[in-house]
Amino acid sequence: MEIVLEKKDAADWTYRGEGAVNLVLAYTGSSPLFFGKVLRILKAPRNGSHCGSVRNLKALSAHERLLWRDVGDIVSCTYHDVACQIYVQHVMTPLLDFKHVDAGVHVLVTREFLETIEKNILGQRPAWRVNAGRINIHRDSVLLQSDHAIFSQGGEDEFCISVEIKPKWGCLPTSRFISKKNAIKKNVTRFRMHQALKLQKGETSELSDYNPLDLFSGSLDQIYKAIQDLFSTPQNNFRVFLNGSLILGASGGYADDTNLVIEEAFEDALQSVIQREKGSRAMTFLQLVAEAVYKSGCLNRLLAVQQLDSFDIEGAIHAYYDIISKPCQVCRHMDDEELLNICGTLHSAHLDQSLEIVRNFLIAATAKDCSLMITFRPWHVECPGSAYNSIFVESTNQTFDYKVNFIDLDLKPLRKMEEYYEQDDKIVRSYTKMFVTELEADDYYRPEEV
Numbered sequence: 001m002e003i004v005l006e007k008k009d010a011a012d013w014t015y016r017g018e019g020a021v022n023l024v025l026a027y028t029g030s031s032p033l034f035f036g037k038v039l040r041i042l043k044a045p046r047n048g049s050h051c052g053s054v055r056n057l058k059a060l061s062a063h064e065r066l067l068w069r070d071v072g073d074i075v076s077c078t079y080h081d082v083a084c085q086i087y088v089q090h091v092m093t094p095l096l097d098f099k100h101v102d103a104g105v106h107v108l109v110t111r112e113f114l115e116t117i118e119k120n121i122l123g124q125r126p127a128w129r130v131n132a133g134r135i136n137i138h139r140d141s142v143l144l145q146s147d148h149a150i151f152s153q154g155g156e157d158e159f160c161i162s163v164e165i166k167p168k169w170g171c172l173p174t175s176r177f178i179s180k181k182n183a184i185k186k187n188v189t190r191f192r193m194h195q196a197l198k199l200q201k202g203e204t205s206e207l208s209d210y211n212p213l214d215l216f217s218g219s220l221d222q223i224y225k226a227i228q229d230l231f232s233t234p235q236n237n238f239r240v241f242l243n244g245s246l247i248l249g250a251s252g253g254y255a256d257d258t259n260l261v262i263e264e265a266f267e268d269a270l271q272s273v274i275q276r277e278k279g280s281r282a283m284t285f286l287q288l289v290a291e292a293v294y295k296s297g298c299l300n301r302l303l304a305v306q307q308l309d310s311f312d313i314e315g316a317i318h319a320y321y322d323i324i325s326k327p328c329q330v331c332r333h334m335d336d337e338e339l340l341n342i343c344g345t346l347h348s349a350h351l352d353q354s355l356e357i358v359r360n361f362l363i364a365a366t367a368k369d370c371s372l373m374i375t376f377r378p379w380h381v382e383c384p385g386s387a388y389n390s391i392f393v394e395s396t397n398q399t400f401d402y403k404v405n406f407i408d409l410d411l412k413p414l415r416k417m418e419e420y421y422e423q424d425d426k427i428v429r430s431y432t433k434m435f436v437t438e439l440e441a442d443d444y445y446r447p448e449e450v
């Protein structure tokens with residue numbers, strides 16, 4: 001018999017977090033069917049301006065069906081969120097390893113269930129997220145996934161501590177399609193440059209200390225530095241949950257920089273996790289996280305997927321216009337003859353090549369925006385042959401099991417290509433305006449740099 005979640009079931013689901021597109025609720029009821037699961041519920045933007053307004057309900061466009069035609073039965077999906085689930089299962093899971101991804105399954109819900117959930121969680125959602133979107137009550141199914149913040153099997157009194165990291169772009173682009181005016185992209189990370197725009201738009205009040213190149217470096221010391229920087233400036237890139245409850249960072253949005261008060265509260269929250277007479281539990285915990293990132297090698301895999309974008313948006317955009325059979329708006333406004341010639345090679349490519357370029361670009365875009373969750377629990381002598389890897393912390397004489405999972409691996413809409421192009425330009429301009437002196441700018445424009 002097919003399960004349908006009804007109004008009476010809404011009380012068993014509590015707010016866990018949200019992004020721009022989805023709301024996530026954790027199960028707190030007693031049914032073994034849902035224990036250790038979360039529901040990922042699609043939102044509907046209030047002003048309809050976000051890309052999500054169209055994609056929330058509609059399935060793939062004709063061009064997207066062409067692009068993704070070989071992906072399972074994606075072309076026959078009526079809804080975009082169902083297409084996303086198939087994309088995660090058939091595209092992202094093989095790339096990132098099935099051990100680290102749960103594509104989830106759709107379960108039926110009544111409209112009353114969604115309406116009741118919306119009312120129940122209203123007080124817990126950040127106000128700006130409430131203003132931006134509400135639950136999409138027109139869908140009759142939602143995604144059921146493993147709750148990666150906990151271990152579904154474990155001791156009754158045992159704690160689970162989980163770190164969520166949104167690592168963003170782990171490398172610098174090298175594409176020959178990057179224009180001279182944007183050559184700075186090859187030297188400064190997209191994350192750092194984007195901080196300037198976020199500051200300008202008031203999305204954040206401080207610059208982040210975090211450098212994605214440290215996190216993706218493969219060096220334990222640099223990874224530890226990245227984790228420390230994420231801890232001091234978490235923004236929307238770092239959160240910590242203890243038994244599924246947030247103890248650091250902001251739920252569904254941007255966190256303030258970590259000050260002394262936040263640090264002390266975090267230190268207190270770690271009492272049950274890190275055994276220590278004196279010294280900082282927080283630092284020991286951050287070392288544990290760094291070691292898990294290092295040992296698991298999960299970011300090497302993620303980086304390889306991000307690097308599928310070898311053309312950069314400044315190259316992929318030309319292939320995009322060929323796919324949608326429209327005159328290229330970028331070439332039309334280009335005044336650099338040399339680059340125009342280089343880009344011309346993309347326009348003379350076979351359609352299959354254009355499709356491959358854009359497909360790889362969009363897959364990489366998913367990998368540049370996803371998050372990973374690393375979850376720890378105490379290791380027990382009485383559970384030999386555990387399915388999980390473990391880490392020994394010498395300073396506290398403790399051993400932890402840990403697991404790593406990727407979340408938010410959604411398919412990016414093809415329509416976003418133009419937005420990506422414009423955003424790229426905006427990011428470079430705002431960074432250059434804020435931080436690069438004219439002299440430095442001249443250095444970046446030097447021919448040998450491009």
Ligand SMILES: O=P(O)(O)O[C@@H]1[C@@H](OP(=O)(O)O)[C@H](OP(=O)(O)O)[C@H](O)[C@H](OP(=O)(O)O)[C@H]1OP(=O)(O)O
Pocket residue numbers: 019020021051166194236365368369410412416423
């Ligand atoms: O473009 P970016 O790098 O700002 O990424 C967007 C994210 O902003 P961030 O910089 O991580 O704060 C943005 O995150 P927030 O909503 O700002 O937390 C979304 O993840 C967005 O993806 P989508 O439109 O929801 O599919 C992301 O858009 P995509 O570029 O991944 O499509």
Ligand SMILES: Nc1ncnc2c1ncn2[C@@H]1O[C@H](COP(=O)(O)OP(=O)(O)OP(=O)(O)O)[C@@H](O)[C@H]1O
Pocket residue numbers: 016017018019020021022023024038040145146147148149164239369371407408410
């Ligand atoms: N499977 C999961 N297990 C535990 N927590 C999860 C899971 N999926 C999502 N979350 C929590 O819910 C939050 C929102 O989920 P998610 O990032 O998927 O939303 P989104 O709207 O798709 O994000 P974006 O703005 O990046 O598009 C996450 O930041 C995370 O804290």
Ligand SMILES: [Zn+2]
Pocket residue numbers: 317318321328329330331332343347
């Ligand atoms: Zn062009």
